[in-house]
Each structure stands twice: as structure tokens, then as C-alpha cells.
Amino acid sequence: NAGVTQTPKFQVLKTGQSMTLQCAQDMNHEYMSWYRQDPGMGLRLIHYSVGAGITDQGEVPNGYNVSRSTTEDFPLRLLSAAPSQTSVYFCASSPSWDSGNTIYFGEGSWLTVV
């Protein structure tokens, strides 16, 4: 069972560089999302998607883009990396938009912007 797979697990970027964090799930989940986790804080929602072709902003969307061309994949793009984007990023999915469904998380991607 692969579940939610994120790549890369670790990345160091220079300020101004762009990159894409990949996320894939093999559970045919409709709902996918990206969170960031900073020290001493809970997770904060960046972007989410309720199905292929549909995305929306979360709590902290600035500096990030997403797309959802397939049910399986939900990449997160950093357009011009800034030190404030140094964080741990989690991709998550759940079976449907129903808010009671359990959310499954990937293993996290550690991003450092220098």
C-alpha cells in the first residue's frame, strides 16, 4: 500500500529558485491538500483540491501554485523561493469532500531556502 507519496523528502534551494514538490496517491481519493508545518505551530493549509481540475486557496497560499490534472497527482510549485518558505510540507488526501473522512498524510518534505 503506497498511500500518499511525496518527493523529494529533502531539498535545499537558493532564494529565488523555483521547484515543484510532487504528491501522488493511489487510493482514488477526491480530496487532496498541501500543508506546511513550522516549529511550535500546527499545520497550516496552503492549497487544496476537491477533484481533478478543481483547486482552491487555503490559509497561506501566497508564493505557491497548484494544479490537479489527474485524480492521483497534486504538485505544489514554489514560484520564487524565499527563506520564509523554509518548512516541512505535507501532502494529504481523503476519499471525498465529506468533512468527516479521515485524512491520510504523506511522510513530509523538508525544504530549506538559503
Add this chain to the structure above:
Amino acid sequence: AQTVTQSQPEMSVQEAETVTLSCTYDTSESNYYLFWYKQPPSRQMILVIRQEAYKQQNATENRFSVNFQKAAKSFSLKISDSQLGDTAMYFCAFKSMDSNYQLIWGAGTKLIIKP
């Protein structure tokens, strides 16, 4: 706006003891879900237990149980017979039934189980 508060930044207990982690939340809604997630040193977020607000019965999962007090907006997690593998960060999270699919997270409690 909903908020979730975990007032204990860190706790430690001896192996086999029982420990209770506190969580309070603020909402004006009557229908919602509450979750406890565990984040071990590997960093992966693992669901421990969930509670539907419309259910009066407290959820249980093996050694894990909750004390859900809806009127007091309290959702504590009790871990019985604690084990070394329970060492982790524990996060409380709130999800409205009418939300934009967003989980509102507490800041977490670091739980250390000592041998």
C-alpha cells in the same frame, strides 16, 4: 473563526502509566469533527482517534480514548498503559462540517514516555 488550543507544550510519564493530553477549541457551530493525530520522530502524521460532535459516546481505539465535553468545548486524549512507542508530538484538530475542508490545528503537545 475556529481555534484549537493545546495548553501543554510538553509532558513526560513513566512507561505503563496513564497520561491525559488536553485540547480545547472555540467554535459557534454545533456539527463538527475532532481528531487527534500523532507525529513520531519520523514526522509522518498518523490518525489516532476521531470524534463526531453529534455523538455523545466518547470514541475509543484500544489504549486511546477521548473525553469529549461538548458544552465545555474540551476534547482530551487519554493514553492508558503508555508505551515507549507512544513518544511523539500529538496534535488536536478541528474540522467543521461546513468548512472549506480545512483542518484547524493546535500547536501540539510533545509527549515523552520514559523507560
